Amino acid sequence: MVKMLNFALVGCGRIAKRHSELLGHGQIQGAQLVAVCDLIEAKAKKIGEQFSVPYFIDMHQMMQSEKVDVVVVLTESGNHAKNVVDLAKYGKHIVVEKPMALTLNDADAMIQACDRNGAKLFVVKQNRFNVPVVKLREALEQGRFGKLVLGTVRVRWCRPQDYYDQAPWRGTWAMDGGVLTNQASHHIDMLEWMMGDVESVFARSTTALAEIEAEDTAVVTIKFRSGALGVIEATTATRPKDLEGSISVLGEGGTVEIAGFAVNNMKTWSFVESMPGDEGVMERCSVNPPNVYGFGHQAYYEYVVDCISNNGPHLVDGLVGRKSLELINAIYESIETGREVHLRFRPKYCKLGGTF
Numbered sequence: 452m453v454k455m456l457n458f459a460l461v462g463c464g465r466i467a468k469r470h471s472e473l474l475g476h477g478q479i480q481g482a483q484l485v486a487v488c489d490l491i492e493a494k495a496k497k498i499g500e501q502f503s504v505p506y507f508i509d510m511h512q513m514m515q516s517e518k519v520d521v522v523v524v525l526t527e528s529g530n531h532a533k534n535v536v537d538l539a540k541y542g543k544h545i546v547v548e549k550p551m552a553l554t555l556n557d558a559d560a561m562i563q564a565c566d567r568n569g570a571k572l573f574v575v576k577q578n579r580f581n582v583p584v585v586k587l588r589e590a591l592e593q594g595r596f597g598k599l600v601l602g603t604v605r606v607r608w609c610r611p612q613d614y615y616d617q618a619p620w621r622g623t624w625a626m627d628g629g630v631l632t633n634q635a636s637h638h639i640d641m642l643e644w645m646m647g648d649v650e651s652v653f654a655r656s657t658t659a660l661a662e663i664e665a666e667d668t669a670v671v672t673i674k675f676r677s678g679a680l681g682v683i684e685a686t687t688a689t690r691p692k693d694l695e696g697s698i699s700v701l702g703e704g705g706t707v708e709i710a711g712f713a714v715n716n717m718k719t720w721s722f723v724e725s726m727p728g729d730e731g732v733m734e735r736c737s738v739n740p741p742n743v744y745g746f747g748h749q750a751y752y753e754y755v756v757d758c759i760s761n762n763g764p765h766l767v768d769g770l771v772g773r774k775s776l777e778l779i780n781a782i783y784e785s786i787e788t789g790r791e792v793h794l795r796f797r798p799k800y801c802k803l804g805g806t807f
């Protein structure tokens with residue numbers, strides 16, 4: 452019989468709804484929700500009672516009194532590092548929401564703490580598991596694009612001021628960052644995953660409509676080590692509603708474009724050399740999710756369970772999370788200096804994480 456993994460949540464805010472519904476409603480085979488925790492008792496109580504599991508206001512008390520196999524960190528981005536390092540000592544596996552941390556030093560501390568305590572660290576990157584995204588990756592691995600030419604991601608979402616006003620940490624340098632770190636971090640990760648390692652970036656940003664410290668709008672040009680170029684366009688200042696979350700990859704062998712508002716709609720699947728099964732890909736691989744988070748959290752949790760229970764491949768670990776954080780830090784470094792920034796580098800002017 453397959454062992455049931457016991458999951459506990461730390462942080463019962465907005466995104467906890469998605470996690471608790473999947474784990475608490477038995478939608479992930481081999482996983483169940485056993486406890487939840489939030490510093491604000493009313494929030495913990497609400498989710499705890501909804502799924503009939505014990506709730507706590509202290510994560511250490513939860514870890515000491517409940518049988519937890521995997522703890523899921525859903526706190527504010529700027530608290531992830533502290534929470535993960537504190538939790539690692541229990542030697543349980545840890546899932547942390549994106550972005551894993553805001554500074555590279557924090558990301559390193561998290562990876563080290565988990566390694567030392569034999570805990571697997573998973574960073575939530577649910578869009579990698581979207582059906583059309585998996586299909587695009589498959590085409591890349593099959594070499595169907597040949598020489599890569601251009602990769603583009605666009606995030607044109609709507610986050611009105613009341614979204615930012617929901618909590619004081621949103622849009623701050625110390626705890627969140629702007630559209631690049633929060634909303635577009637999925638797409639930036641995906642672009643690098645598809646196009647390969649980055650050689651350098653050049654970026655500009657502005658805070659167009661939101662009253663926040665960090666940017667709500669940014670454009671980035673990228674030079675990949677393969678010689679291909681890339682573009683990131685990201686904004687939460689689209690009005691009046693979400694328009695697009697997309698990726699396109701162009702190579703000498705063909706073009707793939709995934710659009711929709713949550714990278715969910717296979718818009719173009721066009722190759723110089725066609726293969727059996729190409730016809731129908733656009734219909735088969737387009738699924739409309741209920742919101743911008745997409746369906747990916749379900750597939751993501753299935754992967755986490757497979758990785759832990761069956762020793763399946765660890766696809767999105769701390770090192771993968773660190774890699775896209777390094778790229779985001781480099782983009783901010785370019786915004787601050789007005790210069791092209793070459794990776795590998797150590798941030799000097801990047802404001803993310805409130806260090807500088």
Ligand SMILES: NC(=O)c1ccc[n+]([C@@H]2O[C@H](COP(=O)([O-])OP(=O)(O)OC[C@H]3O[C@@H](n4cnc5c(N)ncnc54)[C@H](O)[C@@H]3O)[C@@H](O)[C@H]2O)c1
Nearest residue numbers: 462463464465466488489490491525526527528548549618
């Ligand atoms: N994967 C996605 O698509 C996605 C979507 C939304 C948010 N997120 C990420 O999820 C994280 C949380 O975002 P949110 O919108 O749910 O924030 P939120 O402010 O709604 O919730 C955070 C909660 O964590 C609690 N908390 C803080 N420290 C704690 C501690 N030590 N112990 C217990 N509880 C603690 C807070 O009281 C708060 O209720 C962020 O990092 C965000 O970037 C990811």
